[in-house]
Amino acid sequence: MFFCLQTLEYLAKGGRIGKVTAAVGSILDVGPVISCNEEGVYYTVQKARGAIRAHQTAIQNALSYAKGKAYHMAIAHGGVPELAARFEAQLSGLIGFAKSYVLTQVSPNLGVHTGPGLIGIGIQLLS
DSSP, X not given: OEEEOSOSHHHXXXXXXXXXXXXXXXXXXXXXXXXXXXTSOEEEEEEEESHHHHHHHHHHHHXXXXXXXXXXXXXXXXXXXXXXXXXXXXXXXXXXXXXXXXXXXXXXXXXXXXXXXXXXXXXXXXX
């Protein structure tokens, strides 16, 4: 999964990042693209200035990850169906090659740590 956050506020409130990091990131309009490793630990894939660049970075990461491989795909959002529809339109070529595709909302468990506005692209490679 490649996730983009609308705000760093909820990561700071939940203790996932420091308050100073959240404040500086907000002032500089830094939008992290985060993912999750095999052990379930979240990490920053890349940082981008502004939401649009963060979204494009997530899309490019998904495209690179899926390139030339068989995969399942998902787009998940935290209460922003209009943003999910834009992602869906931008990824229509990639969706067409997926073995399966789902558009859904994130779980409340994830949403409580990230706040509203979360958007993610999931690629599951097939062996």
